[in-house]
Amino acid sequence: MKKGLLIMSMAALGFAACQGGFEKGPAGLEYKIHTHAAGDSIKEGDFISLNIIAKTDADSVLYNSYEMGRASQTFVPKPMYDGDLFYAIMKLSKGDSATIKIDIDSAEKKGQPRPQGIKGKYIIYTLKVEDIIKKDTSNEQAFEQKIQEFFKTEGEKLQKSEDPKIEKYISSNKLEAKKLPSGLQIVTEKEGTGIQPKVGDTVKVHYTGKLTSGKVFDTSVAETAKKSGIYNPGREPYSTLDLAIGQGNVIPGFDEGVLTMKKGGKSIFIIPSKLAYGEHGMQGGMIGPYTPLVFEIELVDVIPGKGAAAPAPAAAAPADPHAGHNH
Known part of the structure; x- marks a missing residue:
């Protein structure tokens, strides 16, 4: 049976009211x-x-x-x-x-x-x-097969819609993005003047993660969290995400993008699903299969490391984009 179904609960769902006639x-x-x-x-x-x-x-x-x-x-x-x-x-x-x-x-x-x-x-x-x-209690196998076929069809629809979602996001926001060979697209909002991180360096970044619909799903900035309706008092004080870059601690597109920046810089990453959560999405979360992501990044600091192994290839299973960060 397909895993990771979005199970509805009172706390997770709700709807727009209509007046009268109930x-x-x-x-x-x-x-x-x-x-x-x-x-x-x-x-x-x-x-x-x-x-x-x-x-x-x-x-x-x-x-x-x-x-x-x-x-x-x-x-x-x-x-x-x-x-x-x-x-x-x-x-x-x-x-x-x-x-x-x-x-x-x-x-x-x-x-x-x-x-x-x-x-x-x-x-x-x-x-x-x-x-x-x-x-179908008389044929459980056929019931499960229909569900598998449903998810296959839905996955194909989502896969076909991914590129148009990215193009629409870039166009509607009037962005000038540079597309890298991997498929990652980067918009440089402010060119940094400090050092550029290398694989194994520790970086301190402020970030805001969005869907191409504009829905914010995570951020390190308290003010943004409040405006987006995802503020969590238990996370205070909100602070930078600190991690060893290029080590697979985050999704491949995040790693690749930060490695192109310099300290003090601000960029927007438009990350295709193959460099994020791929065909399966993030289990139990709001990021579904074939979902492109947008990250607004500020590279606050770079702490040189002692060198490390090369980063995992983009085809590898993407890691949690917030691994190593206490929420």
Whole structure:
């Protein structure tokens, strides 16, 4: 079975609210089906693919699959109580779109942990059911084969969309990028005047990692984290990422890009997936298969090392881009 499915939870998902016309359900559930396609409704054990926008009733976005550039997939579990998210999802069919409002207080009374930092009465989910693979208890092998074929097809779509995503990002942001033979593209915002790092040197860098949609997924800058809605007080004080460069401690595109800079410089790296997380993406994270990444980098300092082995080739399995950095 395909691993690394994005399993939905109350804390991870939420959606845009629509005004009026909601039907009532148990435990404070409210839902509104915007389009209702013909077909069998979703049942426990089915495999589903959904596009999701998640919000609080204060309009704070918790999750947006459109920003991720891919739908979310999961197996449908048995509802934990009448009136939970999957209780409502099981009223839908392939092609349906709906808004679902989960009463946070009622969910807590039913034993669901209250999401930290969430204010208001509801978590609001707006979703569209993109695909359903019906559970087949009589032929488990055929069921699994259909899911494998689904991921293969989705992977091919994502692979074909990667170059257009990169081109659109560069064009829409009016960037002048230099493309290296590896496929890495670099925009020099400020030319450094200090030393250029060599393999094995320790570098101190400030960074902000984005998807080509503009969604920030990580940063070493507290102010940027706050503006992007990913601020983590437990990470204070936010500080530079310090690592031995060219040693495979980060994804290959990050290593290669920093080695082209000089101390004091600022650059933007547009990193194709083959120099990042490749065809599998980052398991358990928001970086999916064939996802190009954008890193804004400031090379704050270079501490000469004693020399080291050459970096791993770009074809090697990419490492965690934040390895060696305490969040």
